[in-house]
Amino acid sequence: MKYLLILSLCFYCLNSQGKTVVVVAKNSSINHLTSQDIANIFLARTTRFPNGEKAIPLELKSSKIRDDFYQKISGKTARQLNAYWTTLIFTGKGKPAKGYPTPDDLLSKFNSNIGTIAYLSDTLVTDQMKIVYRFP
Amino acid sequence: MPASFSKFISKSINFSLIAINMFAYSVYADDWFENLNINSFFSIDATVSDHEISLVSTSEETRHYSPDKVNFKNTIIGSQFDLQLTNNLTGFIQGAIFYNDKDDIDTSIDWAYLSYDWGDDIVTRFGKLQIPFLHGTELRKVGYARLWARPLIPSNGASGYQEYIGAEILKSFSHDDNYWTFQLSIGKPEHGLDLIKGKQMALFSAAYRNNNFWLRTAIMHSKYAISTENDLLLSDNSNIRMVSIEAQYTISNLITNIGYSTSRSDLTPNDTMSYISSAYQLDTISPYIFFARNNQHFDSTQPFPPLPPVGTSPIITPEPNGDSDKDNIGIGIKWDFTNNLLIKAQFENVKFRDNTRIRLGLIENESKVLSLLIEGVY
Numbered sequence: 001m002k003y004l005l006i007l008s009l010c011f012y013c014l015n016s017q018g019k020t021v022v023v024v025a026k027n028s029s030i031n032h033l034t035s036q037d038i039a040n041i042f043l044a045r046t047t048r049f050p051n052g053e054k055a056i057p058l059e060l061k062s063s064k065i066r067d068d069f070y071q072k073i074s075g076k077t078a079r080q081l082n083a084y085w086t087t088l089i090f091t092g093k094g095k096p097a098k099g100y101p102t103p104d105d106l107l108s109k110f111n112s113n114i115g116t117i118a119y120l121s122d123t124l125v126t127d128q129m130k131i132v133y134r135f136p
Numbered sequence: 137m138p139a140s141f142s143k144f145i146s147k148s149i150n151f152s153l154i155a156i157n158m159f160a161y162s163v164y165a166d167d168w169f170e171n172l173n174i175n176s177f178f179s180i181d182a183t184v185s186d187h188e189i190s191l192v193s194t195s196e197e198t199r200h201y202s203p204d205k206v207n208f209k210n211t212i213i214g215s216q217f218d219l220q221l222t223n224n225l226t227g228f229i230q231g232a233i234f235y236n237d238k239d240d241i242d243t244s245i246d247w248a249y250l251s252y253d254w255g256d257d258i259v260t261r262f263g264k265l266q267i268p269f270l271h272g273t274e275l276r277k278v279g280y281a282r283l284w285a286r287p288l289i290p291s292n293g294a295s296g297y298q299e300y301i302g303a304e305i306l307k308s309f310s311h312d313d314n315y316w317t318f319q320l321s322i323g324k325p326e327h328g329l330d331l332i333k334g335k336q337m338a339l340f341s342a343a344y345r346n347n348n349f350w351l352r353t354a355i356m357h358s359k360y361a362i363s364t365e366n367d368l369l370l371s372d373n374s375n376i377r378m379v380s381i382e383a384q385y386t387i388s389n390l391i392t393n394i395g396y397s398t399s400r401s402d403l404t405p406n407d408t409m410s411y412i413s414s415a416y417q418l419d420t421i422s423p424y425i426f427f428a429r430n431n432q433h434f435d436s437t438q439p440f441p442p443l444p445p446v447g448t449s450p451i452i453t454p455e456p457n458g459d460s461d462k463d464n465i466g467i468g469i470k471w472d473f474t475n476n477l478l479i480k481a482q483f484e485n486v487k488f489r490d491n492t493r494i495r496l497g498l499i500e501n502e503s504k505v506l507s508l509l510i511e512g513v514y
Contacts, residue, residue, distance in 0.1 A: 045310050046257050046308070048257065074347060078475055079475060086275075090274075090275055092218070092247060
């Protein structure tokens with residue numbers, strides 16, 4: 001019975017992480033992005049959405065999906081990515097998405113600017129957000 | 137402005153940057169200003185050589201090592217503040233505190249500029265900037281950003297030109313997995329030697345990157361004035377032209393870097409630098425090998441300095457003529473033991489050959505150098 005309970009709990013935890021989606025502010029003019037658009041924004045290759053509007057990427061600092069997200073968009077591990085960010089940050093040519101410690105912090109920032117974009121679990125999506133990409 | 141005063145200002149700013157950084161991290165942590173980004177880097181370097189030798193250093197100067205004596209001369213700590221002033225305007229300042237060759241604590245302000253984002257991936261920057269001649273010249277002080285214990289570029293960087301005061305425009309394009317950046321820089325470069333005063337510089341750099349490969353190339357022209365140690369002006373309008381190409385290719389776990397640069401100068405020696413390096417990533421451990429060659433060619437057909445005034449120094453040092461070569465071959469291991477902290481151990485053989493001084497004849501020596509470093513970014 002104890003093992004069944006633990007197994008059920010694990011199953012619940014796995015499911016509760018949900019699928020990773022990319023969201024923008026609900027009143028943003030962006031309705032859809034490609035995985036390449038998302039990579040360009042989150043890898044600091046551009047500061048703009050494809051329509052020219054300013055993009056402000058945000059993320060959860062210690063999210064479980066963080067490594068997986070960057071692996072998907074860049075093919076790099078967390079350590080390889082750290083080397084990439086070091087070269088950009090210390091030449092002033094780019095910086096990673098602003099990190100927030102809790103979903104609440106991220107959500108409060110998210111609602112304050114029309115240009116914000118974030119990736120998160122679909123379980124955290126609120127009615128103030130618009131999903132513009134779903135990872136398969 | 138007197139040199140001692142500007143040094144005092146530089147030291148004060150740097151100590152303040154580090155102090156604020158420590159304060160911000162220890163007290164405010166995540167609650168620091170929303171638009172302020174603070175980043176820091178450090179390298180603790182313990183190096184020992186079996187012979188007396190000058191090595192490329194992380195900061196501007198070379199470091200002289202006495203035989204069989206461990207020293208920490210290449211240790212450095214730096215901080216960067218990046219403040220978003222408006223939606224499009226950003227202020228950026230980066231400095232470092234390090235040991236200089238005399239074992240004194242020294243400081244530098246390496247970047248201090250304003251950046252304006254015009255949209256359409258066009259950015260202009262104005263202020264004090266590092267010369268983007270080689271990948272390593274912009275990142276020289278950030279040891280964490282490179283594979284090796286020290287930069288493989290010559291001791292004085294891009295033929296001695298490390299930074300400049302001026303403006304640059306950057307334009308980037310991306311298409312699918314392909315990303316290009318073009319950079320045009322103009323300004324007044326600063327040379328590592330006090331005898332050389334950079335005047336006007338223009339540099340164009342182009343870089344391509346995809347997930348497994350990057351390539352960058354740069355072409356630079358600068359005018360300079362040069363004088364003797366007795367303040368005798370040799371030329372007020374000499375030229376130097378430089379070109380570089382570098383690439384990195386990743387196949388599975390194997391990362392290979394190659395680079396080449398060369399310069400043609402009216403009066404100062406012509407530099408040629410090349411390197412090749414390979415690393416194999418085994419999870420957090422990356423063993424690597426490298427070979428680097430630096431050549432300085434002194435040409436006696438270049439104009440002789442004018443004779444000193446009668447009654448002053450009667451001895452004229454013969455002008456150097458010939459080649460000065462340095463070959464570095466080494467192996468090492470980089471261990472990333474956390475996401476922002478690493479350890480490097482490197483063993484290298486440095487072979488020096490100089491036939492530029494007629495009176496001294498051919499000078500040859502060989503040294504073995506062992507380095508252990510802890511480096512990080514935070």
